[in-house]
Amino acid sequence: MTSTARPDGAYRADRADATAPARPPGQAPDRAPRPGFRPEVEGLRALASLLVVVYHVWVGRVSGGVDVFFVLSGFLAAGQLTRAAEHGTLDVVARWGRTLRRLLPATAVVLLGTMVASLVWLPPSRWPQTLREVAASTVFAENWRLAADAVDYYAARDAASVVQHFWSLSIQGQFALLFPVAVLAAVALGRRAGSSPRTAVLVLVAVVTATSFVYGVVLTASDQQLAYFHSGTRLWELTAGALLALAVDRLRPALGLRVVLGWLGVAGLVVCGLVLDVEGGFPGYLALWPVLCAAAVLVAGTSGHPAAADQLLAAPAAQYLGRISFPLYLWHWPVLLLALQATHREEPGPLLGAAIILTSLVLAAATEALVERPLGRLAARRPGRAHGYRVAVAALVPVLVVALGWQALTTVLATPQGRLGDPDHPGAAIRQPGFAYRGATPAELLPPAVASYDDWVYYKDAGSGCTWEPYPVLEQCTYVDAPDPAAPAIVLIGDSHMQQFLPAVAPVARERGWRVLTLIRGNCPFSTGSETTGEPECAATNQAAIEHVRATRPALVIADASRNVRRGLTETTPPGFVAAWQAVGAAGVPVLAVRDNPRFDAAPASCIDTWGRGAAKCLVPRDDLYAPTLAVPPGGLPANTSVLDLSDSICDDRWCPPEMGNVLVYLDDNHLTATFSASLAPVVGPRVAALVDR
Template sequence: MTSTAHGSARAGGDVPTDRLVAGRRPVAAESGTTRQPSDGSRFRPEIEGLRAVASLLVVVYHVWIGRVSGGVDVFFALTGFLAAGQLVRAAERGGIDLFRQWGRTLRRLVPPAAVVLIGTIVASLLLLPESRWPQTVREVVTSAFFVENWQLAADSVDYYAAHNTASVVQHFWSLSIQGQFAIVFPVVVIVATLAARRAGIAGRPAVVALLVSATAISLVWSVVSTATDQTYAYFDSLTRVWEFTLGGLLALGIHRLRLPSWAGLVLGWGGLAGLAACGMMLDVEAGFPGYLALWPVLCAAAVIVAGDTTHHLGSARFLSSRPMQYLGSISFPLYLWHWPVLTLALVTFHTEEPGLRLGLAIIGTSLLLAAATRHFVEDPLLRRARRRSGPLRDHRVAVLALVPVLVLALAWHAVTTARAAPSGVAGDANHPGAMALQPGFVDRGSPDAEPIPPAVSANEDWVKYEEPENGCHDLPEHAALQLCTYVPAPDPAAPTVVVVGDSHMAQFLPAVGPIAQERGWRVQTLIRPGCPLSTTSESNIGEVDCITWNQQTLDALSRLSPALVVAQATHNVRAGRTEATPPGMVEAWNRLADAGVPVLGVRDNPRFDHAPPSCVDTYGRSAPECDVPRSDLYPRVSSLPAGTPSTVSFLDLSDSICLSTTCPPEIGRVMVYLDDNHLTGTFTASLAPVVGNRIAALIGR
């Protein structure tokens, strides 16, 4: 999540694992004796308690600290530990029934997840702003099929999707990875044991060798991937494999460890202390997984190795206590419920920080829902599974649980699509947009007309400039560039306007298109999100790539010699009046001036610390909470800096974007912004008369 704000802190998860062999709580022996850790072939209550600790850390960190705790990494390691021991023992006893194994996994995971998704859909329809519906519907479906992590990974590298707000089901990313592991790992164990059998060797050493290789490869990939693209790496299943396989290696080798009681005492409490401190001491959100994830995984391993220590002060006595056992038994539904409860509570109470009282209410509600899910969903299904068995029964339970989720999601999508239809177009009588701020304007529209684009589709009002019909093609001599034709011209000799820069300039295209169509000009684009035209990089998005792209763009523009280049003239309009024209922009204009290419520099639009459409959706139209003082964003007078060549003209649209005192989210019944910093394509279309006149004056045709 891609955002690092509190509301978008990435959530962790837990997959329930059947207790392999029921057993009594271990009886403490005298201090000082040795003990041999169990590999999980009997019930280990301290592991249930460790699950409780990890889930509580996830919840507390999300609610009050606004950071990631590392608890999800504990769940990954525990899943690998329990799965490896179970599957290898099954293979040694004669084989793994893969179909039944998958069925048991689906029966454990799908019904409680489906209950949470159904509850989340219903609550979201009542409480979630409509502007967040499309994203949430999409992620509900990907969560139901255990591919939410890949949805978030794809969004993290999609510049336009990366601006999405954290969804109420974002936390399903970790459950998706664990579900994928639970499906793939039995196949891996079967293949390894069959290969070992054909080679005439024991199956366990073959599995160990495979896990060692997978651990090394995945850990190296995790370190490399985190260093190059941390946001994508965070959700990538392959960067997390080593956490499962390291837990699996521990399960297959722990029986060889013999520790004195005092060592178990140190390891157990040391591991718990390390887990509690992980999220505070490490930059978990920005540095994980990589090598930093070794901290929580090794802490969990220490607690597992400490096991049911015989020392009377050992951590196992705490972890095996009745409260911790109960919390461990509801850790899976607690993880599933806490994130939607938290995010919907923050939306309902219009706050970014829950505080003590609201935080306690969120945790209490999550615990009650988790307990209800366990007693009324998980336990009944487990009892029925014990009474009735069959090769298809568990699969049928999972499918039947998914049906209402998908039906509700489909219905929600239909409602969303119906509400997304606009009630007009920019420039009509009811939706004058920016023209409502022009001198002498007379409003002849209905004051009760619904704004466009509708709230449910405002954050998807991106300008499509890379469509196939726009004739996009790579420039062979400039590998980083793609030139697209936004408005074609029948006359090859027609003037060409090239719109250049980042996504803000892409959103500006509807203001340029109408004058070009009217006068037969050609409009082409050289757009790269995050890279305004400059000789340097003006953002933290792809810094090296931006520099290369800008260099090649300047070379291409010099060769194309268009009638006019339209580019951004200022940058970073934020509260505190941080707006500036970077030296790199001026240098780029001088290079174009040397090539005889004129430039129209467009003053940038404001950037906010919130999404105006969501604010309107939450507080209502004309709500003062959604208006930002203009004086906080724009200085009274703005001009281009010294050194700007005479071939550059300045287009200041601040009077068309803001009122005299505020910069509102809606002007002339048109939504101005689609997220926290991009104009809607609908609003920029309403700027066409102003922009068209200026361009026509510059081109002279």
């Protein structure tokens, strides 16, 4: 499972028919069918939840089931709100309380269980991010947390979060809290214009649906990672369900057509995730497929025909699965990820997959029977605005207590036991000729595993600040200040690998009174070409960097010498790199090109967490990653360029290990920790000094 895995979502809406009176707030979900109750709605929810679980466990893809839940949420909410507006009984504050009462108890139970299980089975290196996402999930903001990470190059993770699936619940929670306000405002404006409440709501949802759909198509084409989690790109799916609720009374297809529509909808949903590239193409126009499939089932309704799909959806098993669909969705994802972690597997296989599904079903049934149903009965006995809010507070308090306790434990474990350079923590110095280790065995790692991912170089806060030249293409920051304005300047240009290389350069600069500047942009190595996809700004940034260097003439430019060091000897020096070195060389500026560090399929720190320090599974043969020497580009190196090969400091003679000298080498799957980078200073400093002093 990788960070690109995107779990579908579910939302536990009231199960009232969109054309019938709303269910009383506390009515238990397992009571006999009510007048106007549409069993195919419950069955559709069951089908969607089953598809979500099966696709995640055995297919390894998302199913489109999230879109079904979005449609159902809008379908049910619009009918209830419109009827309340027509009767003058729309109480937004009371509805918010009912929404919180429905959602938060089961959510709190799952979050509590997930946090406790994560303490046992989740690698400590993944604790901080999990805690951040737990906090976001409790306030219906997980989708924005993931959206921010999607556009933040430095926030990319190599593993999916155990609470990542709360993103869709967050969107639907936002909708449930904001849509009643929008309906109330639309009805008020409609009355001033002489329109009925239904007409006003219809205009509202029609405008929102069209606007959101266009926005979703455009953003998906330009930034699919952001679009996937963005509320604005998903809103049209909820309001499409609302449109259907307002029009369903007028849709009266013939019985034969209803039978066809029902089966087309069911069959279309089953194959959606197999036929469409849901992972790479949603939520653009491709989302029309599951949305229209759900709409087809809802239009078909309860036909009564013995061969209709609604007979299948109305079966007792489907109705029960629909009742537990919300807790089933909440439980299945953490059960899946933690089971894989505990068993050290990447895929569950038939037996483990069946066990995961069975466990999720048992937990869902217990949550529905012991949490949701009793609270529903209690709400029926204690109607009123305040009850839902009291339940919400009672549900969130234990989550907060456990989360704060986990955070305190994380803080304690993140406190370093020692410092770089002491006898226990030589880092890369252990690879120096004649070095004799005199520290303790074993010694604690630096940085501690629980803090490893945060061991970034925060270069913008280190020196005298940053300037944009020209805005907003090129950002120049001062990492090491110099008292003498005429002091030589060293400029590091490129991507985040150059960012992490700064601690290796800083000591010699401070010792000699030199200045260290940065021209860094994530995922943009210094090149005249386009080595990274999805980064159209790189070409403009690098051209601006070349012009800046030509104008300022620093004493030395440091940049990447190669890229894509992976298993299979894939390392290359792109022609664009060489051209960039030549371009600054024309101004008489020397270049130190640094051979890149390896990239892995998963974070080595997580491997240590899982298998233990020194485990063979965490060792990668050096010969699989590095050729003996960096291949010289055709035509040789430019006269102004020399190569710094640190492979002997990052790897030993046989392996490229996750730690060196009791210091973690990598903070994720491809970036050096700031701590390890600092340990490279004795090797890097003399090379830098020789080039600046010549």
